Amino acid sequence: GISHCPARRPAPCEDSRVKTPPSPLLAGAPPTRRHGPRQVVPCSRLSPSPLSSHGAQPPAHPVSAFPRRRLMHWHPNPGVTLNTQILSEACGCAESLGGTKDGRWKTSIIFYRPMTRDGAGGAQQNLPPDVPRELLGVALHERPGLYFSILRNQRLVLQADAAFSQVMEKLQSFKARVNLNFEGFQYQLGDFCLRIGKCVPNNTETLRGIMMEVEYYPLSSIEKSRAIMVDFFDIWQETLAKKSLPGRFIHVESNFAEYGLSDHYSFQHTAVQYATCLQQLMAAVRA
């Protein structure tokens, strides 16, 4: 069963494998979200240790590092079609673990294809070799003023203002072909935030995939948060397994180093994870 944390405000219990204390709450993570429910999910696996730094709030670091996030996509069993019941069951799980629903979220991915003489749908095989077959635009739900563009074949992620999509439109060298929305509800669970959602093309209800995001507020180091994320995921899988759903959530690692990204988590990391997640969803649907 899940044991209760010592009676203080919920905080990450220190795993004995994690040597360094959690980083201070970083700029960008709303402080109010630390006051989650008393049942902190990871405690059942982690050995409680004296919670030392829970008095004064250390000053926020003025660095561009953000809480670590991990994306997982739903991989259905062979022959099983996707349906929204899985979504409701997953949301039910979040609530049964003590998560409080905290509103909706939506992230969008836009597929661009190069314009050829025949238009954007034209003969793609006649493209010059240095023109990529596609590029992705990503608009993250918590930063509507930002826009990310990913060239997967070159492992390049560009961060720009939202106006950059207008630049692309004016250039007319690439045209937006498909607009996919990842949307759903988010839940606060102690120092974690869960976003559970479906992948649907814009303006339709056709279910293309189901995925979830887990955000861990105290740490932005990918290496240092790995153990905690894995532990959380184990608990999540155990809880979900009781529902006997025809499939499972899988996390596929994105190769951040190939994209030139550091160990400190950022929005660029999230954009890259969405690109990876989408690739996985498409492969799962095709299989």
Added chain:
Amino acid sequence: MRGAGAEQISILVRTIVESKASSNVLRYFYGIGYKLDHEILKVGFAFRFQRGAQFTVTVTSANKMPKLHATDEAVQVTPGIQLVEITAPAAANNYNDVVSAVTSFCEYLAPLLHLSKPGNSTGIVPTAGAAAASLMSSGGAKTL
């Protein structure tokens, strides 16, 4: 402005989209198939201020380079002649206000500028010295 065609110079209206971008933006454009066409070095000054519209005035000389990025070997395209550009952004709801602000600012600046053709510099306008002194002595009190 004095010089042939000075009265006929009209304000150019263009649509502009601006975006900040991460430092790999040039690599991104190469990555989507764009190729370097040419390179110009612009050297000069930029002034920004508010006078009925958000103005940017730049005074620049354009320079060519014999080799890519060779800024130390840059050569002026029009020696002795500089480009003065006055720009102000406008939206549909303030377009007319911006137009009149730009027009009146250009009239304000006119005594200082003399149109030249490349290769045929007219030099500094004889009245420029006096005009500049007059503008500076009245300080910021002069209304446009």
